[in-house]
Amino acid sequence: MPDIRDLMIAVRNDIPARRIAELAGVGSAGADAGVWFSFRCRFPSGIEDRVHICAEGDCAVFPAFLQSAWPGLRRFCLQHSAVRTKDMSDDAMLWMIDQKVNAAILVMDARLGLLKCNDAGGQLLREGQLLAVRNGALVCSNPQETRALRAAVSECAADEGARPEFILILRGAQRKSHVPMSLSVYPDSAGERTLFLAMLPLPPEQKWIEKIAVELGLTPVEARVAALIRSGLSNRSAAEVAGLKVETFNTYAKRVLSKMNVSCRSEMAQMLTWQTAMERPL
Numbered sequence: 001m002p003d004i005r006d007l008m009i010a011v012r013n014d015i016p017a018r019r020i021a022e023l024a025g026v027g028s029a030g031a032d033a034g035v036w037f038s039f040r041c042r043f044p045s046g047i048e049d050r051v052h053i054c055a056e057g058d059c060a061v062f063p064a065f066l067q068s069a070w071p072g073l074r075r076f077c078l079q080h081s082a083v084r085t086k087d088m089s090d091d092a093m094l095w096m097i098d099q100k101v102n103a104a105i106l107v108m109d110a111r112l113g114l115l116k117c118n119d120a121g122g123q124l125l126r127e128g129q130l131l132a133v134r135n136g137a138l139v140c141s142n143p144q145e146t147r148a149l150r151a152a153v154s155e156c157a158a159d160e161g162a163r164p165e166f167i168l169i170l171r172g173a174q175r176k177s178h179v180p181m182s183l184s185v186y187p188d189s190a191g192e193r194t195l196f197l198a199m200l201p202l203p204p205e206q207k208w209i210e211k212i213a214v215e216l217g218l219t220p221v222e223a224r225v226a227a228l229i230r231s232g233l234s235n236r237s238a239a240e241v242a243g244l245k246v247e248t249f250n251t252y253a254k255r256v257l258s259k260m261n262v263s264c265r266s267e268m269a270q271m272l273t274w275q276t277a278m279e280r281p282l
Helices: 017-024 060-079 084-100 119-127 143-158 206-215 220-231 235-242 246-259 265-277
Strands: 003-011 035-042 048-056 102-109 114-117 131-134 137-140 166-168 179-185 196-201
Touching: 017 143, 035 060, 048 060, 102 119, 114 119, 119 131, 119 166, 143 179, 206 220, 206 265, 220 235, 220 246, 220 265, 235 246, 246 265
Parallel strands: none
Antiparallel strands: 003 048, 035 048, 102 114, 102 196, 131 137, 166 179, 179 196
């Protein structure tokens, strides 16, 4: 292991190593000071730290060292930090938004350049049915929707006082979807750069709906029936998909309404939609 002379930590920061060296009061290199090495440490929760180490010798062993030692050392640092509560609450909020919220969130500039997105936003972009990135800029599945998005961004940027919010309905590549996209201006107090936030709800997966229905007290078969009803199929079509007789399906459908204490199919569908929209599956 190289001789570690000093250690500085920049949590969720991009301070370059030479600037860290200046802050530490040493040069970026030298016989006495050693050399500054910079590493990114990313956790499964999405939190990313920058660790800067001043040492002598080869830095090839540091990745393995940080992988085993940094999680415990990080906890020690936070426990002895005056801003521990703030750091942990910020981390918890970021984790919730990035990992659990069942909505795609994208941050872009006035030219629709994509700056950042949460995991759900990345999933949406990879699917490419509603939105995609071309040459670094966000585009919709058809030129008409892209023009509407550009016009909304331009109007938001022009009217700085009102800061309007737009709701755009995206139809998708197959023009079968009706997904609302909320477009807002980020209220940056510094005013150095105007940023725009787009948020789109993600459609819940069929298996996730069935899981939620079981947690609400339905049997697996009843949960399957409830999910098929929620998808908008008629009882006859849903019975064919489920491999049941129509009469049997109707019996299960009545049980579903009774167990969920709702009076009609639309009320049951709304309840399942709200439940599944609360968080996305891990």
